[in-house]
Amino acid sequence: MKFNRIIVIVMDSVGAGGAPDAAKFGDAGADTYGHIDAAVPLAVPNLRRLGLGKVAHIHDVPTDVVGAYGLMQEISAGKDTTSGHWEFMGNPVDNPFPTFPDAFPKELMDLFTAKTGYGYIGNEIASGTEIIERLGPDHFRTKQPIVYTSADSVFQIAAHNDVIPLEELYRICDITRREVCVGPYEVGRIIARPFVGEQGRFVRTGDRRDYSRLPKRKMVFEYLKEAGCCVVGVGKIGDIYAHIGLTESYHTSNNGEDMAELTKQLLAHRRDKGLLMANFVDFDSQYGHRRDVAGYAKCIEDFDAALGDFLPQLQDDELLVITADHGNDPTWRGTDHTRERVPLLLYSPAFAEAVDVGIRQTYADLGMTIMDNFGLTGLEFGTSFLNELR
Structure with missing residues (x-):
């Protein structure tokens, strides 16, 4: 399958547990989706239709899955927003960014x-x-x-x-x-x-x-822009990527504004070939770091309801990707992010069947798939899953 446009939604911090190296980060057993669902059973019919129940530890509800689904695990040295997003676009972070547990010198x-x-x-x-x-x-x-x-x-x-x-x-x-x-x-x-x-x-x-900080490797945005594609960022995307490679960027303040702007840009660029990417920040900033389990659950359910209005607007030549950049289990100790695998949910009205794309060994598989879709080369990391979609 080939698509005229790919839309990526990052549900900031909504991890699915099970990272093989979680113990190195003190996060063995962390599971954002699983622990929220255990405390406040989630009503997320649209995410379930896209395959969330196949990859996250949430209670079973019989659902006909219409999307492709899988998990991705991170190879970057950190578990922060920048590391996750950069790895999406082909630039894993080799050395962890410095932290200051005793404040700044x-x-x-x-x-x-x-x-x-x-x-x-x-x-x-x-x-x-x-x-x-x-x-x-x-x-x-x-x-x-x-x-x-x-x-x-x-x-x-x-x-x-x-x-x-x-x-x-x-x-x-x-x-x-x-x-x-x-x-x-x-x-x-x-x-x-x-x-x-x-x-x-x-x-x-x-x-x-x-x-x-500025990346040391060329990422997907730059390749797309050089190829004449439209690269539109919504929310924190522009800031996270230091505005490199974007053709347009729209700042937003919360999930509601994210979805409104994402929908607006979906329609505004209907005929434009390229990438539309949004980061929905409230899961992380408002509820994960504050260890607010009930608030986090409601935030996921509100997103799911908004997704119900968004999905019917997609066309056959568009691919929607929903994922996360790391975990932030609100039941976990401390207030830091948690090292987890992240869901990979994919949907297009053109899909004929649900497909399990498995556990991807790096977030960079997403970037490589985008490059593959537009016939581009140059990334060092990642394996495309484009040919697995049906």
Whole structure:
């Protein structure tokens, strides 16, 4: 089968357990789908129709599967958003991005001050919602940004819009990406975390921006763009890939906006050959890291309901891929991502039968399949499963 357009939806962090190297990451037994379903049995009829029940540890419901299905396991050295997404597009991360379990060293923060012109408060491992509430008053008093990290390879900078305007926060983050977090401090992402409100009611806004480090290998987006294909990113996609190879990028703030923009771009580019890719972030940011099992379950069910409206809009020459970039089991210890296999669900109205594409040995199989579909070569990693689709 060949398709005029491929649409990829990444359900950020919705893993399916069973990664063979999970123990190396302290995650043996983690299972995002399985543990959520055990606690709050999931009602996901559309995902089941695409084969989710065949690959995730969820309770059995007799369902006629209309899509192809399988699992993918990661070979990158990390379990973060950047590692997962880059591997999708043919660029596995060989060495883990640096993390800072004891917060950032003095020499790095001195460089931050010298380059940005700002001091800082915080510099600790913290929850983003908790730290702005705790340090918000000091932020107003000192006029300095709040700096913090997590178990991920991130340098997060929070500021209230009335203290440091949004564009100034973006400027600080851009400088931090290019001139501060370099060499041994080259974290996976610098994240701008703007917030608004008053003490006791501080709220992060949807104007978050991620500043990814630059990849060292050429990825699928660039090959597609060079071949004259349309490459459209929705949500965090532009930030994750440092806007390299995209022909268009649309920022969104939540899953609802993701689906609305994805649908809009599906229709707007109906005749364009290429790739449309979206990251749905709420599963991870709103519920996984916060260990909110019930909220995570509802988020999956809401996505499934929205998928019910999206699927009928697909045409025979379009292929939908639904996957995840890592796990984030809300029943697991800590607040970090979890090393898991991820579902690989594929659908086109042109499919004649359901197909099990098995356990893929790298996320890069997705990228190689996209390249194969458009007759392109150049990737070093991955095996296409295009010829397995029926």
